[in-house]
Amino acid sequence: MPKxxxxxxxxxxxxxxxxxTGKGLYTDDVSLHAQAHAVMVRSTxxxxxxxxxxxxxxxxxPGVLAVFTGEDFAAVGGNPAGWLINSRDGTPMREPKRPVxxxxxxxxxxxxxxxxxxxxxxxxKDAAEQLAADTEIEELPAIVDMKAAVADxxxxxxxxxxxxxxFDWGWIEDNRAAVDAAMKAAPHVVTLELVNNRLVPNxxxxxxxxxxxxxxxxxxxxxxxxQNPHLTRLLVAAFVMGIPENKLTVVxxxxxxxxxxxxxxxxxxxxxxxxxxxxxxxxxxxxxxxxSFLSDAHGRDHVTKIELGCTxxxxxxxxxxxxxxxxxxYLSNFSxxxxxxxxxxxxxxxxxxxxxxxxxxxxxxxxxxxDAYRGAGRPEATYSLERVIDKMCRELNLDPFExxxxxxxxxxQFPYTTPVGLVYDTGNYQATLDKAIELGNVAGFEKRAAxxxxxxxxxxxxxxxxxxxxxxxxxxxxxxxxxxxGLYDAATVRVNATGNxxxxxxxxxxxxxxxxxxxxxxxxxxxxxxxxxEIVHGDTSKIPFGMGSYGSRSLAVCGSAMNKAVDKIxxxxxxxxxxxxxxxxEDISFADGxxxxxxxxxxxxxxxxxxxxYVPHNYPLETLEPGLEETAFYDPGNFTYPAGxxxxxxxxxxxxxxxxxxxxxxxxxxxNVMNPMIVxxxxxxxxxxxxxxxxxxxxxxxxxxxxLTGSFMDYAMPRADDVPxxxxxxxxxxxxxxxxxxxxxxxEAGAIGTPPAVVNAVIDAxxxxxxxxxxxxDMPVSPHRVWQAING
Amino acid sequence: xxxxxxxxxGKAVSAEAEGRTLLVNYLREGLGLTGTHVGCDTSQCGACVxxxxGKAVxxxxxxxxxxxxxxxxxxxxxxxxxxSLSVIQQAFQDHHGLQxxxxxxxxxxSSAALLAENPKPSEAEVRHYLEGNICRCTGYxxxxxxxxxxxxxxxxxVAAE
Numbered sequence: 001m002p003k004x005x006x007x008x009x010x011x012x013x014x015x016x017x018x019x020x021t022g023k024g025l026y027t028d029d030v031s032l033h034a035q036a037h038a039v040m041v042r043s044t045x046x047x048x049x050x051x052x053x054x055x056x057x058x059x060x061x062p063g064v065l066a067v068f069t070g071e072d073f074a075a076v077g078g079n080p081a082g083w084l085i086n087s088r089d090g091t092p093m094r095e096p097k098r099p100v101x102x103x104x105x106x107x108x109x110x111x112x113x114x115x116x117x118x119x120x121x122x123x124x125k126d127a128a129e130q131l132a133a134d135t136e137i138e139e140l141p142a143i144v145d146m147k148a149a150v151a152d153x154x155x156x157x158x159x160x161x162x163x164x165x166x167f168d169w170g171w172i173e174d175n176r177a178a179v180d181a182a183m184k185a186a187p188h189v190v191t192l193e194l195v196n197n198r199l200v201p202n203x204x205x206x207x208x209x210x211x212x213x214x215x216x217x218x219x220x221x222x223x224x225x226x227q228n229p230h231l232t233r234l235l236v237a238a239f240v241m242g243i244p245e246n247k248l249t250v251v252x253x254x255x256x257x258x259x260x261x262x263x264x265x266x267x268x269x270x271x272x273x274x275x276x277x278x279x280x281x282x283x284x285x286x287x288x289x290x291x292s293f294l295s296d297a298h299g300r301d302h303v304t305k306i307e308l309g310c311t312x313x314x315x316x317x318x319x320x321x322x323x324x325x326x327x328x329x330y331l332s333n334f335s336x337x338x339x340x341x342x343x344x345x346x347x348x349x350x351x352x353x354x355x356x357x358x359x360x361x362x363x364x365x366x367x368x369x370x371d372a373y374r375g376a377g378r379p380e381a382t383y384s385l386e387r388v389i390d391k392m393c394r395e396l397n398l399d400p401f402e403x404x405x406x407x408x409x410x411x412x413q414f415p416y417t418t419p420v421g422l423v424y425d426t427g428n429y430q431a432t433l434d435k436a437i438e439l440g441n442v443a444g445f446e447k448r449a450a451x452x453x454x455x456x457x458x459x460x461x462x463x464x465x466x467x468x469x470x471x472x473x474x475x476x477x478x479x480x481x482x483x484x485x486g487l488y489d490a491a492t493v494r495v496n497a498t499g500n501x502x503x504x505x506x507x508x509x510x511x512x513x514x515x516x517x518x519x520x521x522x523x524x525x526x527x528x529x530x531x532x533x534e535i536v537h538g539d540t541s542k543i544p545f546g547m548g549s550y551g552s553r554s555l556a557v558c559g560s561a562m563n564k565a566v567d568k569i570x571x572x573x574x575x576x577x578x579x580x581x582x583x584x585x586e587d588i589s590f591a592d593g594x595x596x597x598x599x600x601x602x603x604x605x606x607x608x609x610x611x612x613x614y615v616p617h618n619y620p621l622e623t624l625e626p627g628l629e630e631t632a633f634y635d636p637g638n639f640t641y642p643a644g645x646x647x648x649x650x651x652x653x654x655x656x657x658x659x660x661x662x663x664x665x666x667x668x669x670x671x672n673v674m675n676p677m678i679v680x681x682x683x684x685x686x687x688x689x690x691x692x693x694x695x696x697x698x699x700x701x702x703x704x705x706x707x708l709t710g711s712f713m714d715y716a717m718p719r720a721d722d723v724p725x726x727x728x729x730x731x732x733x734x735x736x737x738x739x740x741x742x743x744x745x746x747x748e749a750g751a752i753g754t755p756p757a758v759v760n761a762v763i764d765a766x767x768x769x770x771x772x773x774x775x776x777x778d779m780p781v782s783p784h785r786v787w788q789a790i791n792g
Numbered sequence: 793x794x795x796x797x798x799x800x801x802g803k804a805v806s807a808e809a810e811g812r813t814l815l816v817n818y819l820r821e822g823l824g825l826t827g828t829h830v831g832c833d834t835s836q837c838g839a840c841v842x843x844x845x846g847k848a849v850x851x852x853x854x855x856x857x858x859x860x861x862x863x864x865x866x867x868x869x870x871x872x873x874x875x876s877l878s879v880i881q882q883a884f885q886d887h888h889g890l891q892x893x894x895x896x897x898x899x900x901x902s903s904a905a906l907l908a909e910n911p912k913p914s915e916a917e918v919r920h921y922l923e924g925n926i927c928r929c930t931g932y933x934x935x936x937x938x939x940x941x942x943x944x945x946x947x948x949x950v951a952a953e
Contacts, residue, residue: 203894711833
């Protein structure tokens with residue numbers, strides 16, 4: 001019988017009611033007295049030298065209050081990269097300044113070099129058009145293609161970086177010779193060159209920011225579309241604006257999706273604060289969708305050559321990859337970690353492969369910055385690995401299910417140290433594979449394929465067995481790896497006098513349902529109704545600290561901090577109970593919402609303890625403080641390692657090349673599950689995005705660096721009729737061994753495991769149709785590309 | 793600027809609008825009805841869908857000034873008279889048909905229009921009808937379930953987990 005409340009219950013989401021009735025409060029919904037409107041002026045060329053910006057005409061237009069250019073921010077700091085990556089030769093990465101507004105040069109289409117502030121949005125927009133007309137930019141040749149970028153020493157995105165190379169990273173460099181030797185000795189080597197297509201995250205809410213300044217106190221407030229308001233506060237205050245952190249409040253109210261793109265600090269956030277201070281009025285900015293396409297951090301964009309050495313029976317002996325990773329024109333905050341420590345460390349997958357070496361060259365180009373997008377590095381690793389294993393199966397005529405089974409780690413091998421620096425704590429990869437085979441009805445596939453064939457369609461089945469490292473992240477590990485921040489989290493649990501509870505969490509919910517799930521956990525642990533617990537997030541003035549939500553970390557890290565604070569509440573409650581019941585503290589036990597004295601019927605309810613804490617008429621004040629509020633910081637001991645097996649079935653129309661995903665099965669191990677309904681929803685969303693990457697989505701720049709896919713008319717988002725119902729399962733659970741809830745994280749799974757399953761299915765369909773010459777098709781596997789492959 | 797008068801969620805309202813003011817801006821800025829969202833600028837995403845004279849309309853594609861006297865219904869007008877969630881809204885909550893909530897108002901308005909036209913749609917008909925509403929969070933799975941459930945049909949076994 002499923003639970004109907006607390007941990008493990010599919011509690012309905014409390015946040016839904018406001019979203020379903022139009023009462024959500026997103027940044028653009030906030031309206032302030034005397035607010036002014038900002039419009040950014042963005043480069044229309046990919047690469048150019050700013051010759052002249054004449055602001056006079058724009059400044060004189062109706063309603064215009066101020067005009068800003070890069071010159072106004074030349075003296076303040078740049079937006080920094082969060083991870084320092086060293087190249088193979090030990091030299092640090094090249095790290096050009098990323099200014100609030102472009103200064104001297106523009107480096108991608110959409111690079112903002114000026115901003116206009118006016119009484120109304122339309123006035124600002126009109127004046128921004130005038131300013132663009134009064135700007136002279138000497139266009140320079142655009143650097144778009146990564147191979148050309150590193151080959152052409154004369155043409156530079158940043159004048160001080162001669163080869164457009166940010167770093168040349170080897171993982172693990174000391175193992176390179178051994179990997180080379182193992183590859184050379186391998187009886188069979190499979191080679192695959194592939195592109196992990198550049199994606200635009202496209203959260204449905206465009207970015208927006210509102211700056212406020214109080215001239216009386218010198219306090220700033222930024223309301224913004226952020227996944228991590230504390231990190232934004234740190235970056236804006238300490239790195240860019242040079243203002244004390246305690247004079248800046250950052251609020252991220254309801255946020256309409258993030259998927260990574262709202263982790264980062266963007267220049268518009270500093271701009272609205274500077275403008276608010278200058279004008280003494282609130283200043284707001286909201287991106288148009290095309291601005292989002294042009295200026296949000298994009299995702300993926302790897303070009304990879306992967307080699308796999310194996311026996312003729314399909315035992316994997318060695319893996320070696322060379323990747324060019326596009327970082328775009330500037331380093332976004334996580335951009336250097338994504339292709340390195342979130343990618344190279346996953347290249348062993350869930351397999352017992354002894355030798356792995358990863359080389360990544362990160363390349364500057366005249367395109368929008370590229371950073372973490374749902375999965376971040378791990379989808380790229382998984383795609384390379386699962387595609388090359390599929391190719392191995394075809395070359396050696398082996399069964400892809402059996403090959404996985406042969407190479408997967410077995411439950412008795414944990415904890416397992418990979419050759420790429422991680423220690424997997426627990427897992428049962430055979431169990432998820434078996435579950436996927438069962439739920440995907442693999443046994444019935446041939447019959448379904450025959451039915452498809454009768455309708456003129458080619459049916460194929462594709463498999464991927466994936467793993468990720470998430471619950472980001474243990475500070476002691478990421479510190480060694482180059483992170484400039486710790487990745488712990490914090491929570492405060494405040495028990496109010498009347499017994500209801502406010503939880504201030506460093507996680508930020510922008511779709512994940514924290515307001516519901518976190519309340520379930522606290523309610524269960526304290527034996528009180530869920531409705532008595534309120535989750536407060538997204539406001540640096542209310543919450544002790546936090547690193548926000550990304551990397552499937554909310555529950556594993558922020559939830560663990562909250563759980564730790566609850567431990568402290570219970571401990572304090574025992575102290576209070578001991579005093580009230582005149583018993584020894586060690587004789588007090590807490591269960592079902594009651595503090596009891598062991599071996600007696602003496603007890604106090606949680607509510608009585610809470611009330612007493614705030615009405616301490618007879619407390620021994622030397623040993624017992626009034627109040628019932630606790631804060632905890634939690635730093636994870638290790639990453640968490642969710643894993644699973646995905647099976648995709650497609651039908652390919654051989655006449656048009658169109659691919660339909662007709663069935664999709666995801667069997668995942670997320671450890672303990674707090675709310676199955678929400679976990680399943682997270683997987684659905686990730687699978688949908690994975691199908692989007694595999695079949696529809698592509699970010700296309702032409703040779704001049706013009707973004708050809710800059711709107712929803714050109715960039716194919718997956719829509720309701722592009723996807724099927726998914727079959728998802730999370731019953732094969734091996735709880736995480738090192739966090740108190742035993743949770744692993746589920747937010748990114750679908751986006752990681754799905755793309756190779758889809759592409760493997762397409763290749764399978766074509767092979768079954770006799771087109772065995774097709775060994776690979778790059779994503780998105782569009783009708784055009786499939787048709788070309790069929791007829792090529 | 794001219795004053796534009798219409799009926800929104802059953803109430804007579806009026807607000808100033810320029811000739812270029814879109815219905816969505818009239819609702820959000822003129823009337824403070826911020827439940828209707830702007831997710832794109834090419835009439836593709838559907839976050840701004842409202843009902844105009846009973847039909848689903850992307851409110852970013854029509855000028856407010858052209859709608860003098862029109863009957864408009866927005867997400868703020870979808871709940872039951874006692875404030876409880878309507879059948880379609882309740883189905884979205886029951887089936888976890890929303891995550892970040894940003895596309896949700898448009899999804900609900902489009903779904904309500906679909907069910908008004910076609911009370912028992914098939915799965916394929918729901919998917920086809922909602923093709924103009926983009927959701928980035930849910931993979932559509934639970935949205936389709938919610939709409940089928942709101943129509944009183946048994947959600948297909950495959951979708952029921």
